[in-house]
Amino acid sequence: xxFNIAIVGAGIAGLGAAIALSRDGHTVTVYExxxxxxxxxxxxxxxxxxxxxxxxxxxxxxxxxxxAHESGQLExxxxxxxxxxxxxxxxxxxxxxxxLRTELRKFLLEAAIxxxxxxxxxxxxxxxxxxxxxxxxxxxxxxxxxxxVGADGTNSVVRKAIFPGSERRVTNDYAFQxxxxxxxxxxxxxxxxxxxxxxxxPWLGPSSWALTSTAPHQEVYDIQFLLWDRAVDRDPHPDKxxxxxxxxxxxxxxxxxxxxxxxxxxxxxxxxxxWRLVEVPPPPTSLAPGGKxxxxxxxxxxxxxxxxxxxxxxxEDAATLAAVLRKASVSADIPRYxxxxxxxxxxxxxxxRPYSAYMGRFFTxxxxxxxxxxxQGMKKFDPNRVVGVKASKLARYxxxxxxxxxxxxxxxxAVDEILRQDADGKAQVKQVVSSKL
Numbered sequence: 001x002x003f004n005i006a007i008v009g010a011g012i013a014g015l016g017a018a019i020a021l022s023r024d025g026h027t028v029t030v031y032e033x034x035x036x037x038x039x040x041x042x043x044x045x046x047x048x049x050x051x052x053x054x055x056x057x058x059x060x061x062x063x064x065x066x067x068a069h070e071s072g073q074l075e076x077x078x079x080x081x082x083x084x085x086x087x088x089x090x091x092x093x094x095x096x097x098x099x100l101r102t103e104l105r106k107f108l109l110e111a112a113i114x115x116x117x118x119x120x121x122x123x124x125x126x127x128x129x130x131x132x133x134x135x136x137x138x139x140x141x142x143x144x145x146x147x148x149v150g151a152d153g154t155n156s157v158v159r160k161a162i163f164p165g166s167e168r169r170v171t172n173d174y175a176f177q178x179x180x181x182x183x184x185x186x187x188x189x190x191x192x193x194x195x196x197x198x199x200x201x202p203w204l205g206p207s208s209w210a211l212t213s214t215a216p217h218q219e220v221y222d223i224q225f226l227l228w229d230r231a232v233d234r235d236p237h238p239d240k241x242x243x244x245x246x247x248x249x250x251x252x253x254x255x256x257x258x259x260x261x262x263x264x265x266x267x268x269x270x271x272x273x274x275w276r277l278v279e280v281p282p283p284p285t286s287l288a289p290g291g292k293x294x295x296x297x298x299x300x301x302x303x304x305x306x307x308x309x310x311x312x313x314x315x316e317d318a319a320t321l322a323a324v325l326r327k328a329s330v331s332a333d334i335p336r337y338x339x340x341x342x343x344x345x346x347x348x349x350x351x352x353r354p355y356s357a358y359m360g361r362f363f364t365x366x367x368x369x370x371x372x373x374x375x376q377g378m379k380k381f382d383p384n385r386v387v388g389v390k391a392s393k394l395a396r397y398x399x400x401x402x403x404x405x406x407x408x409x410x411x412x413x414a415v416d417e418i419l420r421q422d423a424d425g426k427a428q429v430k431q432v433v434s435s436k437l
Contacts (some may be wrong), residue, residue: 001329002026006135006145008125008158010037012311012425013297014151015108015119016318019058029145030117031137033152037109039104043177043273044073044213045104045225046200046221047097049407051312054319059110067107067217068099071200076378079205080367082259084086086378087199094383094407098200098213100222104311125152128161130288136354149321149332150295151314154278154302158295162288166281168302170241173277174227175305176248178269182219191265202363203262206255206371207363209363210262211308227254228304228364238276245272258332279303287342291335295344296321301349306363307356311405317345319411326335327419351393351405383407410430 002025007014010032022028046054047068055061074096076085090096099107113119124138132145150158154168185195193215203210210225225248232238234250248255248266255263280302286295296317298310324344326338365371383403391408395401 001144001331001333003331003334004144005029005147005149005327006031006143007149007151008128008135009107009150009152009297009299010034010109010119011151011153011297011314011331012104012108013023013299013317014315015105015112015147016054016315017118017296017321018112018117019060019115019148020109020318020322021325022112022117022328023058025300026325028112028117029143030112030119031123031125031135031143032119032121033122035122037106037336041173042395043101043179043409044098044215044225045101045311046211046308047099047104047315048309048312049094049096050409051315051362052095052097054315054411058111060107063111064097064099064107067103069198069214069216071096071098071213073199075197075199075201077201078375079202079203079209079258079262081260085204085375086381087383088378089384090103092384094403097201098215098319100215100218100220103218112221117158118368128158128293130293132292133290133292146292146331147325148293150293150299151297151317152295153298156280156295156299159280159286159299161348162293162295163283164431166283168278168280171277171279172229172232172303173304174230174251174279175275176227176245176251177271177273177275178223178225178266179271180221180223180246180265180268181270182216182221184268184270185221185265188264188268189339190261191221191268194265203259204363204365205258205417206366207364209360212265221265223269225251226360227251228387230361234275235274240274241276243274245274248272250274256336268433275342277304282346285342286346287335287338291338294321294338295343296341300345301353303349303353304356304360306358306360307352309356311354313349313352316348316409316411320344320415323415329416340415340418344411344418346415348409351401355397355402363437 004027007030072090126138127136133148136142186189208227265379286300297314324341389400389404391405392401
């Protein structure tokens with residue numbers, strides 16, 4: 001059965017859901033508060049293997065190659081001298097892609113419209129009726145739907161309608177983005193070769209780390225610098241969570257001891273952006289009491305970016321939502337299957353969230369014996385050797401079983417497993433009841 005579905009938010013989760021649901025024949029309309037698809041951030045974004053597999057299933061991987069590239073490998077770099085600590089191949093089942101966030105959103109927007117979804121910009125949602133269900137826009141119009149999906153980010157209106165007062169948490173952690181023109185990189189002998197490297201390159205330093213990569217389709221080199229527990233009084237405008245900067249003077253003290261090459265690359269940037277990182281505390285549920293309003297993506301599990309898993313989780317949520325609704329045969333089924341979506345999404349994100357925090361600590365170990373031990377361990381690790389290993393979310397981080405859990409995750413299989421467990425549980429209850437009669 002197909003449904004009329006209203007999606008609030010045209011980010012990665014919202015547009016991903018629009019693609020997946022439209023492909024299944026649902027009537028989908030996306031309502032986005034922004035006036036256009038253009039995003040203030042031009043920063044890069046990684047798409048982890050689980051997300052790549054979803055895009056491939058949707059038939060979008062070839063077109064993705066027009067705006068993004070397969071990194072092929074990770075080159076982990078020591079902050080002080082720019083030397084390579086370890087190289088990890090990332091191909092095939094372990095493939096990671098890299099692109100600019102704003103380009104990925106435009107790509108998903110076009111794919112959603114091609115799949116049959118309608119997308120309305122400059123349409124901020126003012127309120128949500130959880131019973132109807134319906135949404136009311138700022139212009140006063142009210143839209144009813146069979147299902148309402150909140151994919152409206154960390155400051156979600158839909159989440160707050162279900163849990164009034166459920167505010168995002170602003171941290172003292174920061175991300176800074178620098179964008180360097182292609183010509184500036186190629187004009188300098190020291191940076192020319194780096195621009196042509198497709199690998200994603202994490203630079204690991206004490207209390208901070210950076211992710212750098214070329215974005216050849218957009219002819220820029222992207223740097224994202226992440227800084228933990230920064231004193232807010234060092235920020236001239238702490239109330240501005242996202243802010244364009246003319247330079248990085250507010251954190252220039254941090255670069256003491258960093259490789260001259262890294263500092264040189266930063267000096268070539270023509271664009272800087274500051275983010276104060278925010279998190280969404282895990283909700284007890286993402287489903288409204290009526291069972292027909294649900295929130296996904298960052299609205300449900302906004303977390304730190306250390307694991308680079310935000311895009312993949314958003315796509316997983318979208319695919320999970322579509323997978324559960326394929327099982328619904330009548331409108332009365334909606335609450336049951338959305339409750340399964342809620343369970344899967346929160347269970348998956350509750351596993352990834354602490355891992356992402358762990359990776360932040362892992363990448364920023366202070367110089368010394370522990371850092372040397374970490375570096376030696378990374379030299380030995382090959383993610384491609386874990387292909388075919390049984391996945392386990394309970395495994396130690398960065399073991400073959402854990403990597404398999406991250407990379408080989410399938411929303412369709414997760415839904416089928418929950419339904420199998422549900423069927424087995426009912427069968428066991430029936431058997432127990434029968435034995436007592």
